[in-house]
Amino acid sequence: MLTGTLTDMKRELKEHQLIERTIIKKYRKELWNPFIQGVKNYSLVNDGDVILIELENTAESMLLAKLLQQLKRVSSTDFELIFTGGEKCSKNAERLNIPLSENEAGANKLALSDTLSDICEELLSGLFYGGEIKAPLPAEKGETTAIRPMYCISRSAVEKWASFNNLIFNKTENERKTAEILADLKKTNPEIENNILNSLSALCLDTMVGYTLNGEHKSFLENYSDGDKK
Numbered sequence: 001m002l003t004g005t006l007t008d009m010k011r012e013l014k015e016h017q018l019i020e021r022t023i024i025k026k027y028r029k030e031l032w033n034p035f036i037q038g039v040k041n042y043s044l045v046n047d048g049d050v051i052l053i054e055l056e057n058t059a060e061s062m063l064l065a066k067l068l069q070q071l072k073r074v075s076s077t078d079f080e081l082i083f084t085g086g087e088k089c090s091k092n093a094e095r096l097n098i099p100l101s102e103n104e105a106g107a108n109k110l111a112l113s114d115t116l117s118d119i120c121e122e123l124l125s126g127l128f129y130g131g132e133i134k135a136p137l138p139a140e141k142g143e144t145t146a147i148r149p150m151y152c153i154s155r156s157a158v159e160k161w162a163s164f165n166n167l168i169f170n171k172t173e174n175e176r177k178t179a180e181i182l183a184d185l186k187k188t189n190p191e192i193e194n195n196i197l198n199s200l201s202a203l204c205l206d207t208m209v210g211y212t213l214n215g216e217h218k219s220f221l222e223n224y225s226d227g228d229k230k
Contacts (some may be wrong), residue, residue, distance in 0.1 A: 016097035018212040024112035042138035047078045052107035055085030059162035059169045060113035065098045114148045117155035120196045
């Protein structure tokens with residue numbers, strides 16, 4: 001009797017509600033928990049925020065929208081969401097119950113769908129090909145503050161979620177060598193992305209030959225005593 005009741009309740013759920021449940025249940029560890037970790041650790045969402053999400057027809061973009069919708073439902077933080085998007089993403093937006101608007105007025109933040117994988121790839125690309133250690137920040141202030149709520153979520157987790165729910169999105173060909181290197185490293189060390197992320201919060205400037213702070217380059221020689229030279 002109880003089993004039948006639970007089955008009936010499940011049947012009453014709409015498709016978008018079932019998909020939402022996979023975010024907070026089946027993929028809670030891979031999606032919801034790291035999302036909350038990023039939002040809290042980096043203070044990305046605050047009272048009074050009006051957050052704009054410019055949707056693209058990608059798994060990352062749609063998942064970002066669903067994560068923020070869920071956060072609005074369960075959070076005590078008072079904020080608003082605005083979703084915009086073109087014709088290419090309208091079908092999936094309707095399927096996922098994401099209301100599109102044509103009005104962006106009032107937004108003070110722009111949510112970007114960069115994942116942990118994107119952050120790591122950009123850092124490695126700068127290191128290998130640009131000769132610098134640099135990565136996008138979780139939040140970047142400007143006239144409209146850019147935030148990256150999926151800063152702690154791996155792209156592979158996003159792809160698993162989309163595949164499980166039979167969601168079809170535009171596929172972009174990634175030819176970056178750093179993406180291939182990162183994928184190879186993950187085969188032997190699944191925690192490689194988290195280790196890279198943690199290293200960004202644990203830079204030891206005492207061991208850096210040089211670094212840039214507020215647009216000004218600093219050299220280790222500035223604190224290098226002549227008496228210590230050999």
